[in-house]
Amino acid sequence: MPNPTAAMLVIGDEILSGRTRDSNMHHLAKALTEHGIDLKEARVVSDHAASIVAAVKALSAAHDHVFTSGGIGPTHDDITADCIAEAFGAHIDVREDARALLAAHYQRTGMEMNAARLRMARIPDGATLIDNPVSTAPGFTIGNVHVMAGVPAVFEAMVASVLPTLTGGAPLISETLRVDRPEGEIAGPLGDVAGRYADLSIGCYPFIRDGRPGANVVIRGTEGDRVKAALNDLVTAFAP
Amino acid sequence: MPNPTAAMLVIGDEILSGRTRDSNMHHLAKALTEHGIDLKEARVVSDHAASIVAAVKALSAAHDHVFTSGGIGPTHDDITADCIAEAFGAHIDVREDARALLAAHYQRTGMEMNAARLRMARIPDGATLIDNPVSTAPGFTIGNVHVMAGVPAVFEAMVASVLPTLTGGAPLISETLRVDRPEGEIAGPLGDVAGRYADLSIGCYPFIRDGRPGANVVIRGTEGDRVKAALNDLVTAFAP
Numbered sequence: 001m002p003n004p005t006a007a008m009l010v011i012g013d014e015i016l017s018g019r020t021r022d023s024n025m026h027h028l029a030k031a032l033t034e035h036g037i038d039l040k041e042a043r044v045v046s047d048h049a050a051s052i053v054a055a056v057k058a059l060s061a062a063h064d065h066v067f068t069s070g071g072i073g074p075t076h077d078d079i080t081a082d083c084i085a086e087a088f089g090a091h092i093d094v095r096e097d098a099r100a101l102l103a104a105h106y107q108r109t110g111m112e113m114n115a116a117r118l119r120m121a122r123i124p125d126g127a128t129l130i131d132n133p134v135s136t137a138p139g140f141t142i143g144n145v146h147v148m149a150g151v152p153a154v155f156e157a158m159v160a161s162v163l164p165t166l167t168g169g170a171p172l173i174s175e176t177l178r179v180d181r182p183e184g185e186i187a188g189p190l191g192d193v194a195g196r197y198a199d200l201s202i203g204c205y206p207f208i209r210d211g212r213p214g215a216n217v218v219i220r221g222t223e224g225d226r227v228k229a230a231l232n233d234l235v236t237a238f239a240p
Numbered sequence: 241m242p243n244p245t246a247a248m249l250v251i252g253d254e255i256l257s258g259r260t261r262d263s264n265m266h267h268l269a270k271a272l273t274e275h276g277i278d279l280k281e282a283r284v285v286s287d288h289a290a291s292i293v294a295a296v297k298a299l300s301a302a303h304d305h306v307f308t309s310g311g312i313g314p315t316h317d318d319i320t321a322d323c324i325a326e327a328f329g330a331h332i333d334v335r336e337d338a339r340a341l342l343a344a345h346y347q348r349t350g351m352e353m354n355a356a357r358l359r360m361a362r363i364p365d366g367a368t369l370i371d372n373p374v375s376t377a378p379g380f381t382i383g384n385v386h387v388m389a390g391v392p393a394v395f396e397a398m399v400a401s402v403l404p405t406l407t408g409g410a411p412l413i414s415e416t417l418r419v420d421r422p423e424g425e426i427a428g429p430l431g432d433v434a435g436r437y438a439d440l441s442i443g444c445y446p447f448i449r450d451g452r453p454g455a456n457v458v459i460r461g462t463e464g465d466r467v468k469a470a471l472n473d474l475v476t477a478f479a480p
Contacts, residue, residue: 013443016279017412018270019458020445021263025284030258039256041291044265044282047443051281074424075444075455076431116427135453153448172257184314187356191316203287204315205254208393213375215315218259 003169003222004064006032008042009055011070011080012150015044024069024155031159036168037065047071052083060087060145065166067159070150072139074116081140084147085124095123098138105136131161170222175231179238182206183215189237190217197230199223243409243462244304246272248282249295251310251320252390255284264309264395271399276408277305287311292323300327300385305406307399310390312379314356321380324387325364335363338378345376371401410462415471419478422446423455429477430457437470439463 008028014020025042032039040063045051052071059066071080085092098121106113120137123129130139130146132154139148139158148158179186183206194202200221207214217234221227248268254260265282272279280303285291292311299306311320325332338361346353360377363369370379370386372394379388379398388398419426423446434442440461447454457474461467 012445013441013460014445014458015265016269016282017414017460018266018268018273018279019414021266023261025255026258026261028258029256033258039258040286042256042284046280073444073446074427076427076434077443111422111424114424114428116431117424119427120424134448151446151448174257174259182351184351184354184357184360187314187316187359188354191356194316201253203253203317204313205252205260206313206391208374208391218254220253220257 001169003036003038003172004167005040006037006065006067007040007059007063009052009059009066009068010042010044010150011047011052011068012044013046013077016046023152024150027152027156028067028069028159031163033172035163035166036171037166038169038172047077047079049079049083049086052080053087056084056087056145060143064144066145068145068147069155072120072137072147072149074119074137078119080147081122081124084142084145088124088126088142088145090124090126090142092122092124094118094121095125098123098129101129101136101138130158133157133161172220172222173224173227174218174220175227177217177219177231177234177238178214179217180212180214181238182213186215186217186238190234193230193233193237196233197221197226200226200230202230241409243276243278243412244407245280246277246305246307247280247299247303249292249299249306249308250282250284250390251287251292251308252284253286253317256286263392264390267392267396268307268309268399271403273412275403275406276411277406278409278412287317287319289319289323289326292320293327296324296327296385300383304384306385308385308387309395312360312377312387312389314359314377318359320387321362321364324382324385328364328366328382328385330364330366330382332362332364334358334361335365338363338369341369341376341378370398373397373401412460412462413464413467414458414460415467417457417459417471417474417478418454419457420452420454421478422453426455426457426478430474433470433473433477436473437461437466440466440470442470 127140367380
């Protein structure tokens, strides 16, 4: 059975303006690969309601899971929860379970529960809360969409909360063969071996290090024996 | 007149598997912002022809410019040029101008021009070459799509080659106000000020540093006076 598929949606003007470098995509990609869920696509959109709604609808229809990051805080530009509700045609308002979590947190920490903070308790009807051990304000899952915060420490904690609840497939096994030659020299034999292992994904990732070209050849698959066999064939094929 | 809009398409399994952390998106986002082109959307897709073709068509139709990175090397998994040609219904084959560039480069460096390397001279009819001062193999522009390499040093050199040829708008001016208080405390007055400056983009980006919450409030616009005025209003609004 093929692994479940996933897409990621990063929401935030600050990524697209180059102000902030996103790190959540890389974190999620690694976590999903280990869990046996194949990340097929990622998108970054700005804090613009129509763009968010359209992306959620498209990705939710095309994949088993969608993971979003960003836009669920207390400020005026945090519009993700409302957009997700709109995408699902779900009613959204302050929900008692989320409000109670926040109220207890603010009471414990001596902070004031104001109107802005109450916005973080806006959860669509039918959604399940995602635990946030870092700063309490929860994420949520509705349908196949998992809605999480943009702050990396909180995003990572929410991924750790939600992933164990999802059925994974076979974790991807990968082997990397570093070749200190230009990829143009190994491309011929590499293509031959890749053609013989159509069940594996064999990629070639060139680099320039200290001014010299090289390449990492990465073999990925769910069956360890096949991955090893392809690795051995490549070593032989690349021998001078 | 509003600035031209752009989208980026990152192509490569290695990003989605978490093996490689993309840095080209962040580089392009900063370069476009400085040039007065608004990056509205970014997508990452795998080395899968149908996914690449569909993304190129969608982004090319929706934006003034599309910038792609990855998949134009000599190996079997480098399928970007053929996918771009397909998206535009253009014929693609080894083109003499690109072949001559590569032949001269390999002669100069004593490397062999083999079948794999010749693939890098596959350029769609009607495309303009993008200069690659790092490793010669060119990118290309067809229609509103600029096709560039994935290796960061080469990608960045190609961006530097192509950007001066594109008409930019007003560069975005931005001011950042760092507030060492939880964003829930400033969200109310922040929302009021943002409402009075609908011509600006005012975003709030929370962080946790040394265990303490804070936020960067970023004001962006093309008119420096308005950005300054909003900054002053925020300082006043946040005063204890």
